[in-house]
Amino acid sequence: MLKVDIITLFPNIFFGPFAESIVARAIKNGKLLVNTVDLRDFTDDKRRTVDDKPYGGGPGMLMKPEPLFRAVETLKTDDTTVLMMSPQGVVFNQALASNFSIEKHLLIVCGHYEGVDERVRETLIDMEVSIGDYVLTSGNLPAMVLVDAVARLIPGVLGSENSKDDESFSNPALLEYPQYTRPETYREMRVPEILLSGHHGEIAKWRTEASQRRTRQRRPDLLDE
Numbered sequence: 001m002l003k004v005d006i007i008t009l010f011p012n013i014f015f016g017p018f019a020e021s022i023v024a025r026a027i028k029n030g031k032l033l034v035n036t037v038d039l040r041d042f043t044d045d046k047r048r049t050v051d052d053k054p055y056g057g058g059p060g061m062l063m064k065p066e067p068l069f070r071a072v073e074t075l076k077t078d079d080t081t082v083l084m085m086s087p088q089g090v091v092f093n094q095a096l097a098s099n100f101s102i103e104k105h106l107l108i109v110c111g112h113y114e115g116v117d118e119r120v121r122e123t124l125i126d127m128e129v130s131i132g133d134y135v136l137t138s139g140n141l142p143a144m145v146l147v148d149a150v151a152r153l154i155p156g157v158l159g160s161e162n163s164k165d166d167e168s169f170s171n172p173a174l175l176e177y178p179q180y181t182r183p184e185t186y187r188e189m190r191v192p193e194i195l196l197s198g199h200h201g202e203i204a205k206w207r208t209e210a211s212q213r214r215t216r217q218r219r220p221d222l223l224d225e
Contacts, residue, residue, distance in 0.1 A: 001033060005075050081105070087134070089130040091130050100150045
């Protein structure tokens with residue numbers, strides 16, 4: 001079982017997305033445990049202060065180090081990998097999701113405001129992770145994306161263990177081939193004959209070639225890499 005603790009200022013925001021579909025199934029089946037932690041519970045003043053003005057001036061507020069140090073040090077064990085969702089981090093991809101899916105404990109820090117005190121980055125965080133080159137209001141949505149992508153790769157979560165092997169990025173250099181289902185003809189658009197032939201070797205060849213064509217058209221950068 002993978003345990004995920006998420007340190008956030010908005011713990012209730014996760015209830016909806018994690019209550020449906022594959023993530024909910026993984027939790028129900030005991031493959032995944034997700035716990036949201038309110039950072040304000042680790043403050044020591046009546047106002048439950050988690051942010052302050054940056055030294056040297058500048059816009060916005062920074063998350064203070066004291067609550068984050070207390071929270072991480074309380075939750076961390078010898079099996080913990082501490083992640084922080086940040087636009088400055090390593091760009092999240094399928095390979096990282098696969099690596100995270102075999103961890104025992106992920107502790108995810110969700111930044112907010114203008115970011116966190118640099119001492120948090122230097123001392124507490126094992127890896128900063130970004131879901132793309134853009135900025136969101138907080139790390140909550142990126143954390144949801146990460147958990148969703150990781151959960152479906154945990155052994156036993158998907159209905160078929162082969163499902164994840166034929167998807168886009170399961171082979172890092174190829175997008176997934178086109179897929180069709182019934183009816184064979186819809187509005188004069190027919191399913192390719194090869195997929196109706198029953199010749200598994202030829203179907204596999206067609207799918208490989210179709211993946212290569214689609215990748216060349218849509219993401220040639222993957223082939224270059």
